[in-house]
Amino acid sequence: MQRPRGVTLLAILALVVAGSNLFTGAMLVTGNLTFDQLFGPIPDLGEMQEKFEHFMKFTFLMASVVILCTGLGLLGLRNWARITMRVLAVLSLLGALISMGQAFMDKQAGRFLFSAILGGVYYWAFHYLGLKPIRAAFLPPPPTGSAVPPSDSSGPDSAG
Numbered sequence: 001m002q003r004p005r006g007v008t009l010l011a012i013l014a015l016v017v018a019g020s021n022l023f024t025g026a027m028l029v030t031g032n033l034t035f036d037q038l039f040g041p042i043p044d045l046g047e048m049q050e051k052f053e054h055f056m057k058f059t060f061l062m063a064s065v066v067i068l069c070t071g072l073g074l075l076g077l078r079n080w081a082r083i084t085m086r087v088l089a090v091l092s093l094l095g096a097l098i099s100m101g102q103a104f105m106d107k108q109a110g111r112f113l114f115s116a117i118l119g120g121v122y123y124w125a126f127h128y129l130g131l132k133p134i135r136a137a138f139l140p141p142p143p144t145g146s147a148v149p150p151s152d153s154s155g156p157d158s159a160g
Helices: 007-031 036-037 046-075 077-107 109-130 132-136
Strands: none
Touching: 007 036, 007 046, 007 077, 007 109, 036 046, 036 132, 077 109, 109 132
């Protein structure tokens, strides 16, 4: 089956985000960029500050690698990548909702709108990758010369 256009779009978005995050992570690791420059002032953690920053650098880079692998997996129509992208979409949607709440409390309309748009994209990605025809695109092709097995709509991913 040919890869759906929406899956290609999500894969390209994931690869762009991963590339950007890998570059940013490399800048953080080399010291050419600091967390204060990237995120603004962060609370001083005292003697734990250095350990926290090292942990965050590692986490930032590992998340980038996961997103990169997921984007490549989507291009290859790997079902694990579809499931991983749905999980990442839910986590990102939660982050967008938190950011929307903070922007609302701080009366930052631009940040609120940006977070709302991102949240919409995350929701669309989650919903789209759960559609039955899209799930079917990720199934392995039937062996040649055999009858097509009937589709089974039961299972853990059948609800969405």
